[in-house]
Amino acid sequence: MTLQVQHHISDELLLDFASGTLAEGWSIAVATHLALCPSCRNRLSFMEHAGGELLEAVDIDQTSSATDSWQAMKRRLAAETDKPAAQAKPRAAAANDAVLPEPLRSYLGADVDGLKWRALGRGAYHIPIKTGDTESQVRLLRIPAGKPVPEHSHGGRELTLVLKGAFTDGSSVFRRGDLEEADETLTHQPVATPEEDCICLAVTDAPLKFKSLIVRLVQPVLGI
Structure with missing residues (x-):
């Protein structure tokens, strides 16, 4: 069975990752998605190559804004997306593939079967992941089959990357590799x-x- 990732990293988030400006927590999510998504690995490679060309093309004596450079990058990305993605072929998953790819597995010290989960209630579990990043909070979640996450909105950004199983959110379905x-x-x-x-x-x-x-009421105790 092949892995068909349908929901990818945004251009802005991937560009921040390529430029090294993402905090550690966000970078873990992006790097783990990249481990599962050949299409986004190709986009990252293209960004890095195009970014190098842009730097070489800009005359340091000219007044060229960062916005202009980003707009030029987006035009090139749009043109690249219109081309057939011959190199972005999903690979067949081996039977012994780990659920948690690197670099995430190293942060946790084991694959899912070797982890100690903490109860969240209603059959859900989580594992907070320690990083040196004070900007973001990172955790592994296990949601029971067929059960919902409590309805919520956000005080900021949230990235959710599926590693096993799937969830629905409105009309969209997110499966392994989807972000x-x-x-x-x-x-x-x-x-x-x-x-x-x-x-x-x-x-x-x-x-x-x-x-x-x-x-x-229980949110401060659970740390979510």
Whole structure:
């Protein structure tokens, strides 16, 4: 069975990763997605190559704004996206492939079967992941098959990367390798699909804003 990633990293987030300006928490999510997504690895390679060309082309005596450079990069990315993605072929997953790819597995010290999960309630579990980053909070989540995450909005950015199973969010389905980006404008209630538990990597930079009063009351204890 081949891995078909449908939901990819935004151009802006990938560019920040390529330029080395992302904090550690966000970088873990992006790097883990890249390990699962050949298409985004190709985009990253193109960005790095195009970025080098842009630097060489800019005369340091000219007044060229960062916005102009980014607009030029986006035009090149759009042109590249229109071309057939001959190199972005999904690979067949080997039977013994780990659920957690690198670099995430090194942060946790084991694959999912060797981890000690902490209960969140209603059958859900999590594992906070320590980083040297004070900007973001990183955790592994396990949501029971067929069960929803409590409805919530966001105080900032949230990245959710599916590592096993799947979840639905409105009309969209997110499976292994898919990355969902959310911000203050989105209120949602993801639901794990019924086939198996959904294991995700979640990165946030602010506490979630839950609709349920009960969840809000226990939120400081759970650290979510």
